[in-house]
Amino acid sequence: MQTIYALLDALLPIEAFQFTFMKNAFLAILLLTPLLGLLGTMAVNQQMAFFSDALGHSALTGIGLGMILGVGNDLVSMLIFGIVWALLIVRIRQTGSSSADTVISVFSSTSIAAGLLILAKGGKFARYSSLLIGDVLAVTPSDLLWLLIALIGGIALWCVIYNRLLLTGINSSLAASRGIRTRLIDAAFVVLVAVAVMLAIRWVGVMLINALLILPAAAGRNLATGSRQHALFSVLLSLTSGIAGLLCAYAWDTSAGAAIVLFAAAFYGLSLLVRALRKR
Amino acid sequence: MAEHHCSLCHIGLEDLSVRRGGQVLLHDINMHIHCGQLTVLIGQNGAGKTTLIRALLGELPHGGSVRHLDGQNRDIPHVRIGYVPQNLQFDKEMPVTVSDFIAAAFSRRPVWSGISKKTRARVTEVLQAVDAGDLAGRRLGLCSGGELQRVLLALAIHPAPDLLVLDEPVSGVDQNGLELFLDTVLRLKESHHMAILLVSHDLRLVREYADHVVLLDKTVLCQGSAEYVFGSDEFNAVFGRGDGEVAN
Secondary structure: OHHHHHHHHHHOOOHHHHOHHHHHHHHHHHHHHHHHHHHHHHHHHOOOHHHHHHHHHHHHHHHHHHHHHOOOOHHHHHHHHHHHHHHHHHHHHHHOHHHHHHHHHHHHHHHHHHHHHHHOHHHOHHHHHHHHHOOHHHOOHHHHHHHHHHHHHHHHHHHHHHHHHHHHHHOHHHHHHOOOOHHHHHHHHHHHHHHHHHHHHHHHOOOOHHHHHHHHHHHHHHHOOOHHHHHHHHHHHHHHHHHHHHHHHHHHOOOHHHHHHHHHHHHHHHHHHHHHHHHO | OOOOOOOOOEEEEEEEEEEEOOEEEEEEEEEEEEOOOEEEEEOOOOOOHHHHHHHHOOOOOOEEEEEEEOOOOOEOOOOOEEEEOOOOOOOOOOOOEHHHHHHHHHOOOOHHHOOOHHHHHHHHHHHHOOOOHHHOOOEHHHOOHHHHHHHHHHHHOOOOOOEEEEEOOOOOOOHHHHHHHHHHHHHHHHHHOOEEEEEOOOHHHHHHHOOEEEEEEOEEEEEEOHHHHHOOHHHHHHHHHHHHHHHO
C-alpha cells in the first residue's frame, strides 16, 4: 500500500492528495468507475435504468433483513439480498412483460419502505443515513482490495457474457436459435450489476448510485457509432466524472458522490449537444 | 461457407400442439419439411404461424414430437436451425454496427474490446455472400427493412443450418428487396440442399417459388403443391375466392 501511495505522490503532486483518505478515495474511484461504465453500456441499451435504480434501493432492505437475521456484515446482507432481488425482478419481467415499469416500481417502493421500517425502528435510522448519500472518503485499504477483486472478477465475467448478452438484447429468439441460453445470460448480467451496485453503494450512496451507472453510458451512447466506442466513451466519462467530482468535492468541502454525478450529468448534456450539432 | 452435406431427409412434426394459459394455440399439427425444398406456411394473422416457429425453435413448450430424420428414418440429434426473425424489434439508437452484431455471433472475444482481423475478414465474407458487403460499418438501427433482412440471413446461414426458418417481414421491405432476398434463399436451397421453412403473406410469390404449401389455422387445414392448396375449399374459406384469383 505504501508503494502505491508513494507512486501517487510522485505522479500526482497536488495538494489534495497529501491526505491518505484522498488517496484511498482516488484509488476507489479508479477501481469502481470503469466497471460501472462498462456495465452501464448494456444497462442503457437494454433499457434497464429503472431496474438498476430499484436495485440500489434494495440495499436498505438487505441491511435491515441482515440485521434481523443476525448477519454481522452489512455488505454480505446487501449482496445476497441484491442478487435475490435482481433475479426476482427479471423473472417477473420475463413472465408478465406487459408493464415492466409498474412491476419495477412496486419492487422499488416496497424495498425502500421495508428497509426504512426495519432500520428506523427505535429512531436509529441516523446510523444508516450515510448509506443514502455515501462517503467515498471513508474507503480503507482493505475495501480497496475488495474493489480490486470485484473489478477483475467483474470484467472477466463481462468479457465472457458480453457477446451473447448483446445478441440476446437485440433479439432473444435469434439468440436462442444460435444456442445461447438467453435466460442464463440475462441472469448473469443482472447478478453482475447487483454486485457492482452493492459494492459501490457505500461510497456513492443509494440515491446517486444509479446515476453513476447510467449517465456515463447514456452520454457515451449519444457519441458512439459502435460497441467499441460506446465502451470507450462510457469508461472515459465515468473515470473523468469520478476524478473531477472527487477533486471538486475536496475543494468545496461537499459530498463527493453528488459532485461526481453532477459532472456525469454535465457530460450527458454536452453529449446531447454534440449529437444535435452532428445531425445538422 | 463450409461444404454442407445433406445428412437430413426431413423434419417431421407429429401431433404437435401448443397450449398457453389454458388456451389451445396449435393442435394436431402433422407435416414434413424436406431438405432441398421450400416449404411455405400460409394463413391469416393469428393462425399460429409464428407460434409454430417458436415451438420449432424450442422457445415454447409443445406437445407431440418434432423429429429430425435421415433417409433411413433414423433420428438425427443436434439439428442446426438458422432463424431469420420477422421484424427485429430492437432499440434503433443502440450504438451497435452490423459488424459488431455479426462478430458477436461468430467470435468469443467481446466486441467492445475490438474485432480481430480474422473475424473482420469473416464478417466481410458472409455479408458479401448476401450482397450486403457495404453495410459492415453501418449502425444496425440505420439499416432499412430489406438490408436488415439480408444481414439476418447472413447470420442465419453461417454456420450452414440443416433447417432455415424465415419469418417474412410484413412491412418495411419493398418488392425489390423481397425478390432479392428470395433469390438468395433459392440459391441456398439449390447449392446447399437446405430445408427451408418460410412464413409468407405474399401469395403471388408463394405460387411462384413454393415446393410445398401448408395452410394453417390452429391446425393444418390443407397441404400440398401450391396449385393444389390454392384450389382447395379450405383455402377459399380462409382467403376468399378473390385472393386465390389474384395469386393465379
